[in-house]
Amino acid sequence: MSEIHHLSVAELSLALRNKELGAVEVATHFLKRVESDKLGSFLSHDPEITLKQAKASQERINQNQSGTLEGVPIAHKDVFVTKDFPSTAGSKMLEGYRSSFDATVVNKFALAGCVSLGKLNCDEFAMGSSNENSAYGPALNPWDSQKVPGGSSGGSAAAVSARLTPAATGTDTGGSIRQPASFCGITGIKPTYGRASRYGMIAYASSLDQAGPMAKDAMDCALLLGAMCGPDLDRDSTSLDIPAEDFTKNLGQSIKGLKIGLPKEFFGEGLDPQVKNALEGAKSVLTGLGAEFVSISLPKTELSIPVYYIIAPAEASSNLSRFDGVRYGHRAKEYSDLMEMYKKSRAEGFGAEVKKRIMTGAYVLSHGYYDAYYLQAQKIRRMIAEDFKIAFSQCDLIMGPVAPSTAWGLGEKTADPLSSYLADIFTLPASLAGLPAMSVPCGMSATPKPLPIGMQLIGNYVQESKLLNVAHQYQLQTDWHKMNPGESAGLTGGSK
């Protein structure tokens, strides 16, 4: 058997069930790695809690009462609230905040038998594409610590890539699962909007926010997705009333004759030639498996940037109005009246990017601008969704890049935030339409240091299992998902 941290969720699960490994042994192994994390990928962990959960898990194994993922360690993005660990959303506003309940997704993983390793770094309130907007410092890319891991689920991607955890949760509002998965060389899927409950997910933009798993490969994502999805009708008003399914059940299917659409807008100017080449390579592999490629068009691709950056901040300005320094969160030390208390508490608690999005949102929703900006953006949002409808009449799924480039350097885009907005171009359309989409490792850049490249697969509504099967068939033929940044990457002392 390979080293414990190189085992997939599927392999760990089997080894635990067959008692080749013990839940405490596995948890201890990963905890040791988490404790020597020098990537800043974890925001909190607590060996006592993790080991207590692991012992309880082993009890269930011994009594043949195993859940579907019994004993498998997982770590959660810090936007999921948890009773056992602080929940900060990467913000100073929620420093030390303790939730009185667990998010539905967290609860579902606990019911499946998962053991929690702690909470993962992310951009503040999930707003960002580099993890540099975290109030607790950026997470670093394990392949090159001078590069960003992507965001907003940067800590999740970095931790899985550096083998600090076999699985992580992420959330995706405009690409926050897919882009960091691509930058760190792991597999991640954002399911159809409404598949996974938003209850207990600290809200950014409610009509876009969606939780999903991040792991080494498509098989693991399928296993994790099955555990986290399902109706939560009493607690999430937008939860889909569609039962969770066994997303692994179609993983053996042939993809012969499958029609894959290539949107011409995804392959234009501005796409890094190395990314383009990697996608060409992936195309050949899929062609070899019998897939057919057709050219399609998603004409509003470029418009998805302004549309997203109007709608998401508008919803954020409303969602984040709850942080008033009264019921939870930061409160300023000095103020003369209630208004000043609000203004100072919020000014001190929020970081620059969050403030800017709140301001942008308040502006586009304000009297005199609502129709021209917010309503117009919502109309174009429908047109974007309609474009996908036409595209899916011509193909079964869509393939393209996740991001125009590989991971960029730390600090490279901080002076010009607009440049990082523009880099979201390929992930935003599926988010606005609410479609399932995933990132699958498909190559490495050559210069200067090798960095992972991800291919994006976008499916029609509730077709996650089709996406996962294509990714799985691809991964049976390729090794990109097995590459890792090395035994010592991200660990102090370089020991295992």
Next chain:
Amino acid sequence: MALQPEDIRRIAHLARLELKEAEGSRMLAQINSFFEIVEQISAVDTKDIVPLAHPAELLREVQLRLREDKVSEFDERAAHQQSAPAVENGLFLVPRVVE
């Protein structure tokens, strides 16, 4: 049409944010540069297009869902208030608002 410093002050008030002078001007520059790419949306013909508030409605008819009117949550006041900045006798403390 670019935003002016007074727009930033007005929006900051609406958003209940105290902005320092330098922060305000940095934000003004960044929001204005963002609105340069926003202007392209006004050129799109959206006549007769119904705004899409929610992707769920593309999948199925969305209706406001109400849960059954029964007691499902119990008193956990202490747990809920454990992270509150100021609490007294189970009540959240705020500055005096009524003289």
